Each structure stands twice: as structure tokens, then as C-alpha cells.
Amino acid sequence: MNDEFIPKGVAHVDLPAGQTTDVISFLLLPKLSLLAFTSAIEPLRIANQLTGQKLYSWQMITEDGRPVRASNGVEIGATCALSEARIPGALFVCSGVEPDTVVSDQVAGLVRRHWRMGHMVGGLCTGAYALAQAGILKGRDFTLHWENMPPFRESFPDLEPLDQLYAIDGRIVSCGGGSSATDLFLRLISERFGPILSHSVLNMCLHPVHRSEEEAQQSSRAASLGTRNRKLLQILRYMEENIEELISLDDLAQRFAISRRQIERLFLTHVKATPKQYLTDLRLRRGRMLLAETDMKVADIASSCGFESTNHFSRRFREKYGVSPHRFQSAWRGA
Structure with missing residues (x-):
């Protein structure tokens, strides 16, 4: 057996000879x-x-x-x-x-x-x-x-x-x-x-288990946050799926039948941020991703990420990343 595609090993599995390649x-x-x-x-x-x-x-x-x-x-x-x-x-x-x-x-x-x-x-x-x-x-x-x-x-x-x-x-x-x-x-x-x-x-391969195709790519949000609070998980999912929409605390409270104060308490306890801070960070991360991976204009990205205006997006982006969206996009493409 001298073939670059057949390395030597001790472990063996029997298979009928003459298999096609x-x-x-x-x-x-x-x-x-x-x-x-x-x-x-x-x-x-x-x-x-x-x-x-x-x-x-x-x-x-x-x-x-x-x-x-x-x-x-x-x-x-x-x-x-x-x-x-x-x-x-x-x-x-x-x-x-x-x-x-x-x-x-x-x-x-x-x-x-x-x-x-x-x-x-x-x-x-x-x-x-x-x-x-x-x-x-x-x-x-x-x-x-x-x-x-x-x-x-x-x-x-x-x-x-x-x-x-x-x-x-x-x-x-x-x-x-x-x-x-x-x-x-x-x-x-x-x-x-x-x-x-x-x-x-x-x-x-020391692969612990053969995972099925339907399994999600990321670990569950419940596991990462250390909580299975159904209301909080529903709110987080809603924010991610409707990031381009205007989302207010009052809207969330009405939609999920929970008080504003309860929402704020859940976020501070498990997310370590206020709902507004979390949503803004979510939108900024989405905006950064779109700047890096698409040719969309900054104004279109701002809109698709739920910011009130391009100026608002640019200001918050600079505060978080220390650079304007335009400069970030140019530098990324030129790298």
C-alpha cells in the first residue's frame, strides 16, 4: 500500500474490497x-x-x-x-x-x-x-x-x-x-x-457526537445568558429579528405582557445592560458587519439597522469603534 491518499494506521474497519473511488x-x-x-x-x-x-x-x-x-x-x-x-x-x-x-x-x-x-x-x-x-x-x-x-x-x-x-x-x-x-x-x-x-x-477525529443538520450553529441564548426566563428570551429574539424597526420599551411591555420595570430588571440582571443599550449595541454590531461585508451605502445601512438617521448612526458608531463608518468601510476594503 503506497498511495498518498491512504496513510498507514493501526485502527481498521472492514469494508469489501474493490470499492470505487x-x-x-x-x-x-x-x-x-x-x-x-x-x-x-x-x-x-x-x-x-x-x-x-x-x-x-x-x-x-x-x-x-x-x-x-x-x-x-x-x-x-x-x-x-x-x-x-x-x-x-x-x-x-x-x-x-x-x-x-x-x-x-x-x-x-x-x-x-x-x-x-x-x-x-x-x-x-x-x-x-x-x-x-x-x-x-x-x-x-x-x-x-x-x-x-x-x-x-x-x-x-x-x-x-x-x-x-x-x-x-x-x-x-x-x-x-x-x-x-x-x-x-x-x-x-x-x-x-x-x-x-x-x-x-x-x-x-475525537468528535464527541455526530450532530444532526437541524442543530443551530450558535449555542442557545439561554445557555449563554445563564437563564431560561421565557419573557426575556422572547424579547431578545424579537429585537434581533426586527432590528430595523422602531422598538420602544412601551411596545415591548405591551407585546409581551410584562411591565417596563420587569423588562429593565431582567436586562440588568442577565444581560448586564439596559434594553436601550443592548439594542443600540446590537444595531451597531449589525452595522459594522454590513460595512465590512457589503457594498451598501452608509445611509442604507443606518436605515436597515434601525437608526433614526445617518448622523445618529455615524455618531454612535464613532463612539463605540473610534472611527467613522465611512472610514471604517474604506479601511476594511483597502486592507
Whole structure:
């Protein structure tokens, strides 16, 4: 056994000999998430190692064939350039930060052609941006990293990502990135070669449990706040889902049948801020995200985040981040 795709190991899983090899192609975009990429490729390597067979082979494709730099600065070598690639099986787009700036027409065109040829197409972390640009997500279940969902919705208002670890909708698969890529690929291994191999790969990864696709990407708000107060959790969720609306303490009290004083007490006890402070901070964080991840004008961002005016947004943004929204956006794009 001398194959770069079949490393040696002591643990073993019996599988009938002569299994056909699935070729997985990873299209690596600049500033991709290295964690998501390695969390996807390692289960494939381990499946080969455990069985002593080349169940999977893989190739890394970049647009120009040169190494690509991940978001943490690590360079990843390429097997070939996009124009030279032969892609006989599944194609996964690996992206990361600033996903709206790295999807070229060439990348979107490749994804679209591969989909039309009847192959599986996937997106890791923010890879859904490429799938959206290719026009193949309409009416499909998909997801991407939770941090990028608000700017994604602004860029593609007719598409709605799911707040879950990963999604499988026929030949379109996606995950939120990070370790959820391992959960996605464990599922693909299980469907292809059975649950025994998948569970053995899970144990080799020291992955405590194979999480289902429906699980939320973020830990529950109740766990992070240390409370299960139903009224407070409902109010926090309402604020997040209606951030662009005018929200007053009186409105909240009436909507959730709770007094103003009770709301203020709950916030100070569990959130360590007043309702107004929390909502303002929520809006500023959303605004910062939109400045960084979209080409929206500052005035439009101010409106979509629920600020009374552009001046109000700019003033509060400068107070929190020490820089104006315009300067922040320019500096971010120029980085």
C-alpha cells in the first residue's frame, strides 16, 4: 500500500474490497476558512486510512493555480488552476471572510456548469455566496456561517439561509463552516459507506457526537445568558429579528405582557445592560458587519439597522469603534 491518499494506521474497519473511488474537488477561494477546509478533508483521509482503501481522492483548485492564502495567513498549495481542472465528482467551494469580494465570474460560471452537468455542488463556511452568484440556490435549503447571514440577505434578498449546522438538499449541500464541516462529511460518508465507518471516523477525529443538520450553529441564548426566563428570551429574539424597526420599551411591555420595570430588571440582571443599550449595541454590531461585508451605502445601512438617521448612526458608531463608518468601510476594503 503506497498511495498518498491512504496513510498507514493501526485502527481498521472492514469494508469489501474493490470499492470505487469518489473524487472530491475543493475550489479554494482567497481568505478561506482553514478550519472548515481541514474539517472537511480530514474525515476523507481517515476513511481511507481505516479501510486501507482509496475510498476518496481529492484535489485543490484555485482560480490561477497558485497557492491561496487562508484567512489565518497559511498558504495552501493547489493541484491545478480552475481553467485546467477536470472535476468528475462533487465540487465544494471553500470560502471565508469577505466572501462577496472573492467570487469572480469564472468561479460562478464553473459552479453553474458543474451543477447543470448533474454533479453535487457544495459550499463550506461562506461558500454559499458562490452558489448564489451561480444562480442555483433559488428554492433550495442551504446555510452559511451565522456571522455572514445578515449581509448575505442584503446581497441576495430573495434567498433565505437556514440557521443550522449544515443542509443537504439533493445535489446542493452546505455547512456553516468550522467543525460543522466534519458533521457534514460524516453524513456523506455514512450515506456512501455506512454508519459503522462513519462512526469510526468520528472517533478518530475525537468528535464527541455526530450532530444532526437541524442543530443551530450558535449555542442557545439561554445557555449563554445563564437563564431560561421565557419573557426575556422572547424579547431578545424579537429585537434581533426586527432590528430595523422602531422598538420602544412601551411596545415591548405591551407585546409581551410584562411591565417596563420587569423588562429593565431582567436586562440588568442577565444581560448586564439596559434594553436601550443592548439594542443600540446590537444595531451597531449589525452595522459594522454590513460595512465590512457589503457594498451598501452608509445611509442604507443606518436605515436597515434601525437608526433614526445617518448622523445618529455615524455618531454612535464613532463612539463605540473610534472611527467613522465611512472610514471604517474604506479601511476594511483597502486592507
